Amino acid sequence: MKIDAHQHFWHFDPVRDAWITPSMEVIRRDFLPEDLLPVLRAAGIDGAISVQASQSELETEFLLGLAEGQDAIRGVVGWVDLRADNLRERLDYFRPNSKLRGFRHIVQAEPDDLFLLRTEFMDGVRLLEEYGYTYDILIYPNQLPVAREFVTRLPHQKFVVDHLAKPYIKQGNIEKWAHDMESLARRENVSCKVSGMVTEADWEQWTPEQLRPYLDVVFEAFGPDRVLFGSDWPVCLVASSYERWIQVLExxxxxxxESEKARFWGDNTLRFYDIPA
Incomplete structure (x- = not known):
């Protein structure tokens, strides 16, 4: 079974979604299941994990509503305020939703480089373990050393790094990122989504050969059991078609x-998010 571990839905709002700049015109519109499902079928992908793109509980409700009755949407990674005093109450509220598998915070946008290590945030993530929820780590390369300390302090929580921590592919910088990713991968409670790479390269001129060294680092560091296929659709469309990204990875x-391929394309995602095949 092939599962896309990372995609998004939204009703485009130019204020809320200001990160979608005019240069990303191709994705400045609504993206909903009726847009995704034909893409998945054409690529031979059986399902997907829908991941939050804005930080509100309304976003979590929105994604869960879209997932209801859609067998292809196998799980949702939502948002909740992990620093809130009433976090347990909010987790209890969401708990009946079986497709809610984890949470994410857009840490890459936080001005505090030590945000992940804030006591109230760590306490919130620590509570996720009790509820059986995963946590997606969305960061930039400079935040990797702090992420390593973060996952070290929470050794029983399941983590996955989104988009290889967004390496500087366009600039060709790899050494520091590679060292920090290898260090992070030594923590066996951490997996990595192989997603979002094309948008970190030159959108118009990237080649598979430019991506290969970064793929080599991640596959060697995390091994065949902790790498997850993801597309970052529809964001990937600013630099690639869905089909082309699939072809690069194939x-x-x-x-x-064959066993390693099966794990990468879907088995690892199902296991990480604890979703029945």
Missing amino acids: AYMAPFT
């Missing part, structure tokens, strides 16, 4: 065993 995975 070519890269060609030398791998």
